[in-house]
Structures are given as C-alpha cells and as structure tokens.
Amino acid sequence: MDRQNIFSELEMGLEETLEQLLEIDTKSLASGIEESAFPKGVATPFVKWVGGKRSIMDALKAHLPEGFNDYYEPFIGGGALFFELHRKLQKAYLSDTNFDLVMAYRVVQRSPEDLVELLREHARKHSQEYYYKMRDRHHLQNPAEIAARLLYLNKTCYNGLWRVNSKGEFNVPIGRYKNPGIVQEENILACCQALQSVDIRLTTFDEIKPTEDDFVYFDPPYHPMAGASFTRYAKLDFNEQDQVRLRDFALKLHKQGVKVMLSNSDTPFIRNLYGSKFFQIATVQALRLVNCKANKRSAVNEVLITNYCE
C-alpha cells in the first residue's frame, strides 16, 4: 500500500486504512490488557512533541472546567494534558492527523511488548548510519515497526522534532545525544495502561462529536508569532483559514453546551479571532526554544482561551 496515497485520501479513507493495517478487533479492546500485568509507573508522554505543554501544565490545570463528562483532545501530539489527567477521566477521545503518531498511540495501547522489543533492537543498532537508514524507511507497513521507527527517530533526532517534507516524509537530521533513552519500557507500559479504554483516531479536529458537558482541549499548531514558525507536523500545513475553521468549530461546540479550552500563541490575529463575548482569554507564560543553536529556552506569552469561567 502506498502511504503517499493514504495521506492524500485523508478523512474516512485514512481511518479505515489505519484500522486495516492494525487488523483491529475492537471488541477485544474491552477486555484490554490486565492492569496487574504492568508496573504501577506514572505515564508521561512517550514522544517529545513540538509545542509540548509541560511548561504551562499548572496554568492548564488551573483553567480546567470544574466538572465535565467525556474528555476530547483532537490535536493530541505528545498528549501532555491527557497523561496528566487520565486517572480522573471517565472516557477520553484522542485524535490527530499525523498517521505515524496515531499509529504509535494505537500500538502503545494494544501491543506494547512488540514495540519495546523493536525499540531494544533500534537501541542496540543505533549509530549515525543506522539513524539515516531508518529515517529513509518511509513506507513501512507493519504497525509495530511504524511505531518503533517513530519513537526511535523522535528520541534520537535533532530536538525531538517531527518535521516532514512536501511528500510527507520525515526529514529531521540526527541529534547530539550521548544517551538518548530509546527504549523507556516502564513508561510505555504505563502509557499502555493509561490508554486502555481510550478511543484513538486518525481524524481532523472537526470530526469529533462531543455533546453537552463534555470537555474539549484544543492545542492546534500555533499561529506564527513572527515570520516562519513550525506548523508542518503532518503533511498538511495549518494556516490562518484553518485557525478560522477551528474558531468556528469552537463556537459551534459552545452553542451545544460543550466546554472548550484552547491554547495558541499570543498574536493580534488570535486575540481578534476569539474576541467575542463567548470566550475568555488568559495570558500564560511558556518556556519555548527560541535559539536552536544555543538550545536556549526563554519565556514567551501564550493565550489560553475558554468558553466558561473556571
């Protein structure tokens, strides 16, 4: 199967393909994997993702709604907020448009042992030459191999970036890590447990179907602050029209009684977009990589937008 065609077919076609690739028996999910089979580790994001939310986690938690039914995170990325909250959630729906990433979530959920075995092999073979050999394997078909490649490249590439070229192919150079921590078995098993009854899908953000009193956290690719910014997580860029679509979707959910929280960069465009009486805008400070060469992080303002008062 040509994964380039898969990308251009997006929406339903991709979701079905993903199901086929994984040969999923959704009924068996209900029985899941015995909780007692795994150590009681604390689950933290198993991938480093651009725009990770660790530095604003306290602010995110302070702005959560007081109570809600189901949890939706339709730009899941590293899933920092989901992993922080998962023990308290009654039902969670996670989604993203990055094929390899969604595949990785599903493999962590369903066959973590296969993944760990493959990661051990990557760790054993890791070298500069091996990294570039794996980087060129854009057309793997086996779910566990696709997931293991993503995790291996994510742990060893420059700054943990997942950037793709116009063909949707990962193109980040190798990073300089002495000990990149490729396997992380305990965390993968803890994440597997955290994901047991979670619905994981390959869909665009506006395909989710929350209902009244559900809570949706939107963490889209950010609107660029000045000049070029990193928005190419999957093959499709997220442009200003998409930001408008997202605001319209948030408004639609608001009218349905859904609780919505959204992160974005603090730009006049975003403030203007959410400037209506339906939304509150709070300013939060995040630590972001500003100088790639020096690997320096500094505080930048972001906005946290809600349609409720906490």
Ligand SMILES: C[S@@+](CC[C@H](N)C(=O)[O-])C[C@H]1O[C@@H](n2cnc3c(N)ncnc32)[C@H](O)[C@@H]1O
């Ligand atoms: C800012 S990242 C999410 C960061 C994440 N919440 C975290 O804590 O690490 C944005 C994510 O949106 C995904 N994405 C881009 N366009 C999308 C779309 N139209 N619908 C859903 N997800 C999309 C990207 O693949 C990426 O994983």
